[in-house]
Amino acid sequence: MNGKSVLIIEDDKWLAEQHARVLSKAGYKTIIALHAISAIQLIDDDLPDVIVLDVLLTGSTAFALLHELQSYGDTGVIPIILCTSLASDLSLDKLKDYGVKKIIDKTTMIPSDLAAAVKGVL
Amino acid sequence: MSATKGEHDNLLCGPFSDGLPSLIAAAHELKSPLALVRQLSLMLEDDSNCADEQKRILRQITLTSERALRLTNDLTKSVRLADAMFTLEPINPKQLCEDIVSELTPLFSAHDRKLKLISRKHSTLLVANRDLLRRIIINFSDNALYYTEDNNTVEINIGALKSGNIIRLGVRDYGPALSIDTFKKLRGKLSNSPTAIHARPQSSGLGLFIASQFADAMNGKIGMTRHRDGATFYVDLQASRQLSLL
Numbered sequence: 001m002n003g004k005s006v007l008i009i010e011d012d013k014w015l016a017e018q019h020a021r022v023l024s025k026a027g028y029k030t031i032i033a034l035h036a037i038s039a040i041q042l043i044d045d046d047l048p049d050v051i052v053l054d055v056l057l058t059g060s061t062a063f064a065l066l067h068e069l070q071s072y073g074d075t076g077v078i079p080i081i082l083c084t085s086l087a088s089d090l091s092l093d094k095l096k097d098y099g100v101k102k103i104i105d106k107t108t109m110i111p112s113d114l115a116a117a118v119k120g121v122l
Numbered sequence: 123m124s125a126t127k128g129e130h131d132n133l134l135c136g137p138f139s140d141g142l143p144s145l146i147a148a149a150h151e152l153k154s155p156l157a158l159v160r161q162l163s164l165m166l167e168d169d170s171n172c173a174d175e176q177k178r179i180l181r182q183i184t185l186t187s188e189r190a191l192r193l194t195n196d197l198t199k200s201v202r203l204a205d206a207m208f209t210l211e212p213i214n215p216k217q218l219c220e221d222i223v224s225e226l227t228p229l230f231s232a233h234d235r236k237l238k239l240i241s242r243k244h245s246t247l248l249v250a251n252r253d254l255l256r257r258i259i260i261n262f263s264d265n266a267l268y269y270t271e272d273n274n275t276v277e278i279n280i281g282a283l284k285s286g287n288i289i290r291l292g293v294r295d296y297g298p299a300l301s302i303d304t305f306k307k308l309r310g311k312l313s314n315s316p317t318a319i320h321a322r323p324q325s326s327g328l329g330l331f332i333a334s335q336f337a338d339a340m341n342g343k344i345g346m347t348r349h350r351d352g353a354t355f356y357v358d359l360q361a362s363r364q365l366s367l368l
Contacts, residue, residue: 085153106157
């Protein structure tokens with residue numbers, strides 16, 4: 001383990017577990033939140049080093065969560081990786097102000113892309 | 123296989139209230155299970171998985187594929203709905219729902235959730251097309267599966283309204299509560315049924331849109347109720363008058 005923690009916010013439980021498996025094998029500590037509300041609670045309890053965030057979430061969109069995170073000094077600096085099937089519709093330039101460092105396309109990624117992205121933003 | 127221009131128009135310019143062509147909505151909805159199957163398959167290629175893990179991943183691939191296939195089957199049926207003749211017949215809703223619970227229990231168990239039926243011992247028969255009604259309830263259940271917290275139970279309820287003239291089949295989930303704004307938006311859309319109905323803000327609502335079309339074909343309607351800890355999506359159908367004719 002390298003001691004770094006990654007919060008995975010993904011409403012498909014099996015995909016979230018899949019991400020967690022990949023990142024655990026790469027030495028990261030992982031926590032899963034299936035929706036934005038539980039994500040906020042988990043971030044409140046313990047700030048993660050990186051957040052992997054799906055865009056289409058239960059209860060609210062990732063953008064509402066990004067706004068929330070940017071409202072606080074400590075959460076606003078957490079690097080965020082968007083992992084989404086809408087990657088082709090999003091622009092990293094426009095999302096940089098929200099702490100988004102990378103966008104991964106769920107439909108074309110290979111498992112090692114996620115670990116590489118996390119490593120890249122730390 | 124050939125398709126008429128009308129069929130193509132339906133596919134490309136479906137009547138979604140958010141302006142999304144139905145083909146795009148369908149493609150979007152299918153991306154999610156396909157992306158998951160792909161990730162799981164790639165994981166299987168990794169030799170470091172133990173036998174139990176491989177077995178679990180294979181099971182998840184099977185169940186996710188089945189979910190995607192249900193959606194494509196419903197979509198096909200939905201597009202051809204206008205041209206098809208559907209037999210309406212007296213149906214025992216309890217028996218139909220018991221069959222659905224039995225069919226979906228493996229999927230719910232794999233997600234650490236339960237599905238159960240709440241019904242009187244002898245529920246009134248209703249008038250419906252068995253296949254369409256089955257698809258509606260499976261659709262609602264599939265929706266509820268993804269919006270219910272771990273280790274919770276999704277409930278299928280059968281009840282009677284309007285002195286027993288209407289039979290309501292509802293699927294209750296226990297997930298994050300809908301905001302008042304979202305609820306009002308949903309209710310507004312439901313009152314103008316058939317229209318696109320979004321299960322939750324992030325959904326394209328394709329499954330529920332199809333369910334509303336199926337309900338309409340049986341002279342029924344679908345709706346929803348907001349709870350503090352989730353929602354109920356329901357379909358109302360005419361009770362069978364078979365007994366009164368005896």
